[in-house]
Amino acid sequence: MDKKTIRDISLKNKRVLARVDYNVSLFDGFRIGDDLRIKQSLPTLRYLLGKGCTLFLAAHLGRPEGKPQPKFSLKPVQKHLQTLLGKPVGFITDYVDDKADKSIASVKPNSVNLLENLRFYPGEEKNDPEFAKKLAAYGEVFVNDAFGVCHRAHASTVGVTQFLPAGAGLLLEKEVELITKAITHPQRPLVVIVGGAKAETKIPLIGSLMNKADSILIGGGLADTFLKAKNYDIGISQVNPAMVGKAKQFLAASGKNGKAKLILPADVIVGHLDRGKLFGVEPAQDIQDDMDSLDIGPKTLVTFGKIIGAARTIIWNGPMGYFERPEYATGTEFVYQAVAENRDSFSIVGGGETLTALPKEEYLETIDHVSTGGGAMLEFIEKGTLPGIKALQKSS
Numbered sequence: 001m002d003k004k005t006i007r008d009i010s011l012k013n014k015r016v017l018a019r020v021d022y023n024v025s026l027f028d029g030f031r032i033g034d035d036l037r038i039k040q041s042l043p044t045l046r047y048l049l050g051k052g053c054t055l056f057l058a059a060h061l062g063r064p065e066g067k068p069q070p071k072f073s074l075k076p077v078q079k080h081l082q083t084l085l086g087k088p089v090g091f092i093t094d095y096v097d098d099k100a101d102k103s104i105a106s107v108k109p110n111s112v113n114l115l116e117n118l119r120f121y122p123g124e125e126k127n128d129p130e131f132a133k134k135l136a137a138y139g140e141v142f143v144n145d146a147f148g149v150c151h152r153a154h155a156s157t158v159g160v161t162q163f164l165p166a167g168a169g170l171l172l173e174k175e176v177e178l179i180t181k182a183i184t185h186p187q188r189p190l191v192v193i194v195g196g197a198k199a200e201t202k203i204p205l206i207g208s209l210m211n212k213a214d215s216i217l218i219g220g221g222l223a224d225t226f227l228k229a230k231n232y233d234i235g236i237s238q239v240n241p242a243m244v245g246k247a248k249q250f251l252a253a254s255g256k257n258g259k260a261k262l263i264l265p266a267d268v269i270v271g272h273l274d275r276g277k278l279f280g281v282e283p284a285q286d287i288q289d290d291m292d293s294l295d296i297g298p299k300t301l302v303t304f305g306k307i308i309g310a311a312r313t314i315i316w317n318g319p320m321g322y323f324e325r326p327e328y329a330t331g332t333e334f335v336y337q338a339v340a341e342n343r344d345s346f347s348i349v350g351g352g353e354t355l356t357a358l359p360k361e362e363y364l365e366t367i368d369h370v371s372t373g374g375g376a377m378l379e380f381i382e383k384g385t386l387p388g389i390k391a392l393q394k395s396s
């Protein structure tokens with residue numbers, strides 16, 4: 001990477017403010033659903049500790065929208081990090097009222113300290129310079145290791161770089177290198193799989209993915225907007241009306257002039273979330289009026305499975321269905337299996353919920369890279385960089 005990394009910065013015994021991605025899923029308010037993101041930050045933390053650094057870790061959890069909310073506290077993450085690191089981790093709950101000096105004085109040298117959820121403060125997402133300055137006060141050096149939030153220009157990704165020498169952590173560096181490898185001169189066929197819920201952010205990225213991939217498999221909630229664009233009857237499935245036009249445009253260009261072929265579900269599993277009932281399989285063009293499409297259906301699995309099996313490069317973000325309920329998890333589990341079993345491909349899987357949906361730990365052995373970023377990964381593929389990466393100094 002052409003940016004400074006922690007190997008280019010002098011770190012000995014310094015205070016380091018490190019942005020990490022600990023946006024994990026919590027169940028019952030405290031049980032961590034999936035700790036892959038926390039585990040992936042450990043090499044950087046250990047590297048910095050080995051240099052004698054004192055660490056202040058900054059992270060967010062969920063969408064507390066600028067105010068403290070106990071259910072979004074990082075306290076469970078602090079406890080889990082302690083276990084993983086085998087060393088105490090301090091917890092700093094209030095860091096805006098010019099308390100940096102006091103809390104810095106109170107921590108031991110070479111210790112690890114986690115700041116409470118950044119998004120409890122409105123200044124974080126607004127990239128408020130005052131807030132960024134207060135955060136920056138914790139470090140003498142800033143390290144960004146949170147690829148999954150680099151597509152957001154927030155105080156903790158971009159703002160703080162105004163105040164501190166900044167470089168990429170080991171995980172961020174690895175993410176950038178592996179994703180770059182997958183998209184520059186990829187082994188073909190290059191198959192991109194997109195799903196999940198965020199139609200407004202993901203659909204616009206499909207246009208540029210069509211210039212790079214051979215096929216794009218579309219599942220999850222995202223597919224409903226494409227089915228709508230084909231004028232199918234889709235019942236009460238969630239559509240993003242603002243994105244239907246774009247979806248039509250992409251469908252018209254599918255497979256033409258060297259562009260990727262878009263593959264939509266041929267059938268879906270329909271149900272009704274409120275009534276909590278599984279209703280069965282329906283063709284994608286003819287979903288009953290009061291039904292919601294919640295997973296991809298069996299014919300679609302066969303088609304997707306064949307294309308994934310023949311791929312030489314695979315990039316996947318977004319679950320294929322409402323996997324949080326087991327009756328709608330089959331599509332996502334099947335795609336995981338298909339990706340993991342294709343040992344001839346270079347495969348990258350990323351995204352918060354996508355990783356939460358991982359059905360078997362052993363799949364991680366054959367998936368080449370598990371990215372902390374979903375939206376960030378797709379945007380990086382489109383633009384070749386991200387605001388949080390751009391903000392890091394160039395290496396000289």
Ligand code: ADP
Nearest residue numbers: 196197198220221294321322351352353354374
């Ligand atoms: P990621 O975090 O991996 O980038 P997203 O945040 O875009 O993924 O979306 C994940 C969410 O999408 C999951 O919570 C899942 O339940 C939901 N989802 C996927 N498919 C459907 C569907 N067909 N209907 C409703 N929700 C869906």
Ligand code: MG
Nearest residue numbers: 351352353374
């Ligand atoms: Mg998500």
